[in-house]
Amino acid sequence: MKVLDLQSFEEYRSRLTTQASEWNILDEMCRITISRFYRDWAVFDLLKDEILPGLAFKARLENxxxxxxxxxxxxxxxxxxLSIIWQLVLSEKFxxxxxxxxxxxxxxNLLERAKKGCYQLGSLKGLPKDWLTKAFSVKEDRYCIHSGFGDRITWMQQDIRSTTPAGKFGMLLCRNLVATYFEPELQLAIFNQLKSVLRPGGILILGCHEKLPEGLQGFNSKVEKLNIYERTGDPHISP
Structure with a gap:
């Protein structure tokens, strides 16, 4: 508002109404770019110890x-x-x-940073110390992940409001995004779309302070205090 020399939110609302391009600028400004490794340790401990092994066992049975x-x-x-957990803990079992x-x-721009895989130490403090030494090399003042941990990751630029990746998934992490920043009606539409790409029995994980929108069906709470849900079976959806 200061840059546009506007004096009130009503003036800015009017600008959004009359200049469609301003919505794109606002959308970019509202994006959250801060994250860290092993964020919400209780979630990743459960993924490591129970959820990923269970999903991997089922995937192995179904080839x-x-x-x-x-x-x-x-x-x-x-x-x-996720890649570190798999490679250092689970890969030998599966x-x-x-x-x-x-x-x-x-x-x-964030995806380009992700592909480079280099981070300040502050974003790595949640990782177990032995994982830090096994998965990263120090380059100047940054910690860069070993190339092998990125091999299993496919990076895609997509707007979750309009696009989803192809295929079915056993687990979907949608944390601190849809249920935080979008209106309830849009949340409902997006989560119904996410449900369609999640296998029956698959796992949906939200942020620890989020909840699914009212009216959404097809999910059961698996770990309520961590906002982890299981996709219920649907005879009309192929596994």
Whole structure:
């Protein structure tokens, strides 16, 4: 508002009404670009110890890959955390199962940072110390992830309001995004679309202070205090 020399929110609302291009500027300004590895440790501890092993076991029985989607991945901390967990903890137990991660974000600049995989130490403090030494190399004042941890990640620029990756997923992390920044009606539409790409029995994970919109069906609470949900079966949807 200061840059536009506007004196009130009513004036800015009027500008949004008369100049459609201003919405794009506002949309960019509202994006959250801060994240960190192993964010909300209780969630990732549960993923490591119970959820990912359970999903991997099911994928192995069905002779298919385990596919996970990190929506709103920002500069890559969340999908890299998943990759580290798999490679350092689970890969030896599930040698016959392919683990694939699709990481999407609307911001192309953030995705470019993610592909480089270099971070300040502050964003890595949540990782166990032995993981830090096994997964990263120090380059000047930054910690850069070893190339092998990025091999299983596919980066995509997408707007979750209009596009989803192709295929079905066993797990979907949509944390601190849809249920925080969008109006309830839009939330409902997006989560119904997300439901369509999540396998029956698949896992949906929200941010710790989020909840699913009213009226959404097809999910059961799996771990209520961590906002982790399980996709219920649907005879009309192929697994």
């Amino acid at each position: 298919r890959p385990l596919r996970c989607w990190s929506a709103g991945c920002a500069s890559g901390e969340e999908p890299y955390t 040698t016959e199962t392919d683990f694939e991660i699709i990481a999407t974000d609307i911001d192309e």
